[in-house]
Amino acid sequence: MRVGAMGYFHNNIRPSVAKLLPGTKSWPSLVLVVLAAGLGMGLFHSFRQLPPLWISLLLCLVSLPLAWKWRHGVLLTLAAAAFSWGIWQAESRLAVHWTSARTFSVEGRISSIPQLGGRDYRFQLTPERWSGESPAGKHPVILQIHGSLPELPVVGQRWQLQLHSEALSTLPKSPFADLDRKRFWEGIGGVARIENARLLPPSLWNLGDQIAAARQAVLQATNMALDRESAGFVQALSVGVGNQLSPEIWQVYRDTGTAHLLVISGSHVAVVAGLILWLVQWGWRRIPWLVTRWPAQMAGVLASIPAAWAYASFAGMQIPGERAAWMISAAAIAWLLGRSHQAWQGLALAALLIVLGNPGAMVDVGFWLSLGAVAALVAVGYGEGGWRTLLRSQWAVFIGLLPILAGLFGQISLVSPLANILVIPLVELLAVPLALLGTLLALMDMEWLSRILFRLVAVQMDGITALLSALLHIPFAQVRTGTGRIWALLAATAGLSIFFLPKGWPGRPLALLGLVPLLVPAEGNTNFELRNLPVQSGMVLFWQKAQHSGVVTANLWKSATRREAGQGLSAVLQQKGLTRVSDWVRTDISTPLPALSAIHQWGPPGARNYPQNIGALSVCRANASDAPAGMHFVDLGKAVQPCILSWGAGPDLLILGDMDLATLQRFGKVGSLSFRQVKLAFAPASFVTAERAFLAGLMPNAAIHYAGDDPSGVWSWQNRHFVQSVSPVRAYWQIED
Template sequence: MMNICLVFAFGILCAQLGADLPSPAARGAAVVLIPGGGLLAWLASRRSGGWWRSLQVILVSLAALAAGWSFAAWRAEVRLAEVLAAEWEGRDVVVTGVVASLPQDFERGLRFVFAVEQSAAPLPSTISIAWYRGFRDEELHALPEIHAGERWRLSVRLKRPHGNVNPHGFDYEGWLLEQGIRATGYVRPAEGNTRLDAFVPGVMTAVERTREKIRERFRQALPDAPYAGVLIALAVGDQRAIAPDLWRVFARTGISHLVAISGMHVTMFAALFAAGVGWSWRRIPALALRWPAQQAGVVAGFVAAFGYCLLAGWGVPAQRTLYMLGCVALALVLRRETAPGRVLALALAVVLLIDPWAVMAAGFWLSFGAVALLFLVSTGRLASEGRLREALRTQWAVTLGLIPALLVLFQQFSLVSPLANAIAIPLVSFVVTPLAVAFAILPLQMLADLAHSAFVLTMLPVHWLATLPWANWQQAAPPPGLAVLASVGCVWALLPRGTPARWVGLTMLVPLVLWAPARPGEGEATVTVLDVGQGLAVHVQTAAHDLIYDTGPAFSADANSGERILLPYLRAAGVRRLDTLVVTHQDNDHAGGAEAVLSGIPVAEVRTSLPLNHPVRLIAGMRDQPCVAGQHWEWDRVRFTMLHPEAPASGAVPRKTNDMACVLRVEAGGQRLLLTSDIEAVSEAGLLAREGANLASDVLVAPHHGSRTSSTPAFIAATSPRWVIFPVGYRNRFRHPNPDVWARWSASGSRLLRTDAGGAVIVHLGAGEPRLETARALAPRYWYGR
């Protein structure tokens, strides 16, 4: 059974990593293979001998693999069939439906999942919409109160699922597919936006309304408490109120899993409930004689765990624990013995039957991996070893065994994790969480205060550990092959004493932690135009140097592309410091992530055309210098030249922001790439006057995202690039690139790429012609564009 479940899961993983869904012929062959393989395996089992046994294992494995692969493909087809037609994108549609999730506050409004019941157009059944307090430059206004479980009639404007696609970046489109959200959009201002019912009866609407009430209870009880968001996360699974700075502390110390609704919390909650019911059951003779107290207690614990998982948001770690508890409860009721490995494998199969996209989530791998490691080091051990020694061994096993997964998923792991977890696990699991759940059930202010005080006490040593310069290890994202090799080594090293040469397993970690990605050679450069939506961020890498040209937009006061896109990308690429940061001008879509970049990675120098009092220049301090035409430098036989703006005359009035943007040329191996930021026709004319035919380039990033105020015919003729890259957001409100500008570039013979269609564009400059790749083409997924 265990092997079948594992092979079934592998089949699902193969389907989810595919660039396309299997053809009908392939699916038909898989469907035939499942019963056919099972029948042949049964026939093989009727024969004796090792050869027949091996054949049986092979046939059963092939059938399980085909079952997982075809099942995931079938579920994907069903979900992808529910799609917003392209002709309904960007059009106002009146819909009636139910608020199906906790409404989430953000800087300019609310965001929530909406279950569509009726609409004036064929829409998916589940959409994600935002309701803004004001559009663009409008003055912010109050929104009506919106609660989970309410029925509304709304005028909405939708688009198909779309997300930024960058190397090693978060796959937003895949996440939307897993959540069953097949369109996103926002509420349009309209008089017809009306609440129809204050509450729609239903199990899940009742659950979401309860979660919202508990969240509001915490907010009112702890309005200014720094860790109120943590208590909300522990009680109802809503982690959005936790500040980004606090998440960084959790990551550096390796205790992020404690803030999520982890298996430990679910198990603890179920155990306490089971113990209480069992104790009470034994003291009522009529009940004890009718049904054994142990069985009654374990069933009650499972029911309590199920309720807690629903209340906590139904995450993968909680599901995994619930299904394992269900297997144990069923075995006790049926009076069967259960091997830990079989229980875990069965829980794995149930999770994937319910959610075949779970294999794409980081929590899936960390959750099942951690429990498998605990089973590995606890099975067959002597009980006389002592609790302290057992706790140290299990902590060592989880810390060591999860290193490969953490490096693949997050490119870092905490070196202080064992100590931080030794402090935090007892307090969070046995003090903070029970108090938080108790307050969710019984609204006594004392319980909220005690829970928060206990977490404050927990964080005192944790914050100190996070400040240590060596608190965590960071490196580039390793290739999967090295991660698999290191995982095998970790398992080998954790085998029981007496296993020969366990130390060899640790040596298999060395290639993983010492791995570094290849960099361009001398005289070569790799230029990555990142997909940051409607904005610009470019990474230029030479043999030994790194430059960032613009940092993309700020999405809100707490979220920007520097924090969410640039820093994770640089960490995954193995970049530990920047030699130069160029912030071309002060528009939000170019400078919005600059402060996060300066705070998150060492930067040697900053070149800008920002005003002197701009926060970026104040943070840069002595590293700051203005962009001025004529500046040039050389790294590793790659030449950089600043072409714009000119040094302002004394007393001159500053020009329009876009016309002050820094323009940079990169030359490598005889090839030229021109980064033009947001210059417009006036600046293009100035460049033509100063540079003339010297503007000719092989690759060019289109001025001002392809705006109609840029890319004049004269500029196009002078630059005459082979490739033009348009950094634009999907269905952006400026409608960039302008159709006339696109047509002009196309008529010039240039090949055109856009980041909203292909994701990040990677340009390789060196000997020969430039070579361009897109992130969506390098790692295709069947859900892209669907």
């Protein structure tokens, strides 16, 4: 229901009655101002090392006289000011110092939706009071917390926690996203484990405490009325908490391009603001004393502003909700002042204010997806027609975001427009209002009515999920495009931009030809490529040669390491446009979580099946008929041995499993290998000093890397040599412990 409050403002614009100051008409428009500030902030984010702040400040001072004589010179000043603002914000975050292995107490408020993994909760905490034992120096703005709690945690709750600080390197990393950069700009400057916890009582005079109490009441009411999965649907649509939905359900919505329906989007905020606007007008007109003193329309518009912000805060103040609240506020204020207002202006103002509050939003994928979707809707005039407009708007969102999704995630959903057309009316016109009404009744202690509405929402969402699952069985519902194909993305962007030409422009249907570059299958990599993925103390090596790919894993014993390995492998497969690997070599019985899909598996003989029933393990031995393509097992002549793989005629590459010094000495006596020819070798980080020294003497010409100690890297086979991709210089946001 995006036509709620915004549609009212758009259709009830009055001519401007406000007198502008003399000469103000020559000032740049709001859109140009935002573009100038965005250009300055974007230029700042292109630097990996912080420029000196004085240079940008000097540029601001130099450009001020120019702006006085030439009004458009103010754009240069704004760009320099935005550049300076980014540097200052980064320096304030770099001033934070974090020390690991310290025990201290802190009082703070939960600022992110807690995620439950096993028995531990993971969430972000905004500290309010530190104990004397806390790490010295400037304290982080946000802490990443994990551990068990005695009660259900909710966003906004205040807790007193006894924590044990951990190294920042324990936070998961991914080759698919720059998580270090994202955490830096979010202000996450520390990570800690919970040792003891106590929930602090809410304060009647604190708005944050009251919002947290209301959220907790809704969560408890839905959990009492429904099973876990059904309650998860209601919570996602009402308060933005989707952690009770299974990964399989999220996957269905992501694969059909409808995952935005399970988060608090701008449309949810517009529904609430529009409903409050209508209710206030309806009630105001029935009190003559109020109508004679203040128009009902003005009262309704004024009431929509706090309503939008109240619900955005109640839903966790996510970027789409904050963006919608700013847009509604801008449109309402313009209407109240009697000035004309366009959606582009509201969108530009919302983007500017969000980026000023958090400069790192410009490098957040969610920020651009939210703005891109709204921009596409504004471009086609969403809300100014019936079902034809709905159809056109979904095509606009699909086409506008398609190059971004293909470039970032390596896949596109061709059923996304159809899925959104079928599902959006059901969710936004039925499920969301029912969920919000049930939430209101639950807060008013009308339990039996809220249970009925919650059940209706759950039944409806179960049907929608079944419908989306059926759409995924349509041939070519999803197309994997791979990532890194810049030429295809540029060609697709140029072709699809034809769709947004003015109405009546000849050849607009040719925009569909922009899909062709993305649908061309990615060429296979003819050279051998090897990736060392960072997974703490474990070893995960991903390799690819032509159409063959494989994974070698070891020492994934810790639960955090297994989860990080699973995330890293999933990201690499998405980057390469793969659904599964050809070969999987396990040098022990540890495995990533979730378990990687593979055709073959290897491991030490006699090992028991993994608890998740992955399957039987075969023997790592020479001349194995099912060995990975291009690789060979090295046989030490023992019934039980660690996996050792060689590649190339030299051999040029050796990958060793975990072994002791005696096994290494037997390995050094293998006559079939010429160790002086080895150019690249990998071994687990569990090798001790004596084992590493022996291995270095055994292969004097090899570059030996110990997975778990060394950072991630990529090696490719070129001109009979391994060439490592040059790692960029450490960026300012990659904070060391």
